[in-house]
Amino acid sequence: MSKNRDKPVTIKSDREIDLMRTANRMVAETFRKVTPMVKEGATTQEINDAVDTCIREQGGRPSFLGLYGFPASACFATNEEIVHAPPSKKKLKSGDIVTVDIGVEYKGYYGDSARTYGIGKISPLAQALIDNCKDVLKIAEETIRPGTRLLDLCLAMEKCISDAGFGIVRDYGGHGIGRYPHEDPFIPNYVAGYNGDLSLVLRKGHVICIEPMVTAGTYKTKIIDDWNLGTVITKDRKLSAHWEDCFAVTDEGCEVLDRTEDGKDGTELN
Ligand code: MG
Numbered sequence: 071m072s073k074n075r076d077k078p079v080t081i082k083s084d085r086e087i088d089l090m091r092t093a094n095r096m097v098a099e100t101f102r103k104v105t106p107m108v109k110e111g112a113t114t115q116e117i118n119d120a121v122d123t124c125i126r127e128q129g130g131r132p133s134f135l136g137l138y139g140f141p142a143s144a145c146f147a148t149n150e151e152i153v154h155a156p157p158s159k160k161k162l163k164s165g166d167i168v169t170v171d172i173g174v175e176y177k178g179y180y181g182d183s184a185r186t187y188g189i190g191k192i193s194p195l196a197q198a199l200i201d202n203c204k205d206v207l208k209i210a211e212e213t214i215r216p217g218t219r220l221l222d223l224c225l226a227m228e229k230c231i232s233d234a235g236f237g238i239v240r241d242y243g244g245h246g247i248g249r250y251p252h253e254d255p256f257i258p259n260y261v262a263g264y265n266g267d268l269s270l271v272l273r274k275g276h277v278i279c280i281e282p283m284v285t286a287g288t289y290k291t292k293i294i295d296d297w298n299l300g301t302v303i304t305k306d307r308k309l310s311a312h313w314e315d316c317f318a319v320t321d322e323g324c325e326v327l328d329r330t331e332d333g334k335d336g337t338e339l340n
């Protein structure tokens with residue numbers, strides 16, 4: 071999400087985290103359900119419709135529908151798109167990479183996560199971008215625990231992306247989540263040149279979404295004026311991948327909330 075929010079950082083109770091686990095599990099189960107559909111010849115409109123049905127069948131509400139005026143239930147991003155594309159009737163083709171970003175509200179609490187899929191045979195570069203996003207999330211899982219400074223988390227993520235030689239999107243990043251889909255803090259995937267506040271020390275009960283957005287070229291973005299906030303693309307039109315997990319800080323470490331009943335991220339069938 072972008073940097074502008076005004077919802078304060080809060081500590082969630084065990085009961086609140088239970089509700090957020092349920093919301094995020096619905097997101098993961100939705101990925102499991104739609105993953106076999108995300109292939110050559112499919113359209114993001116078809117995927118969007120399946121996401122909408124699957125969320126509602128589980129008793130959740132697709133929280134992106136209408137959020138900031140967004141016209142659909144899932145956000146997409148194909149190739150040079152980074153985030154926030156509405157679904158389209160254009161068929162996916164071999165070599166594309168497509169991000170599916172899903173949000174659920176359940177009993178007033180939110181879940182949110184994203185996966186980037188390769189369609190058919192993708193280039194080594196495209197695969198490396200996807201793998202780098204997953205590496206960042208692995209590092210986040212190891213780093214998020216009580217006592218970790220946000221600064222150190224962001225430094226670790228920045229190093230992982232920079233070491234791979236990829237661009238780091240600066241205008242968008244991770245965020246707190248809870249009774250609102252986007253809460254403070256904003257969590258950039260970089261530190262060098264960032265002028266916001268990274269002094270927060272993580273505590274049990276913080277719940278945060280981590281969102282690596284990596285590019286094959288520049289960090290600079292451009293907005294296509296296709297809906298209220300617009301679709302964000304890379305300024306140089308090079309590829310971008312984006313992945314997102316939702317973490318609750320526990321007594322000793324963290325729990326990844328957007329997992330299926332059996333602990334999977336939902337993409338295992340792709
Ligand atoms: Mg998010």
Ligand code: MG
Pocket residue numbers: 171172173182183184314
């Ligand atoms: Mg998201």
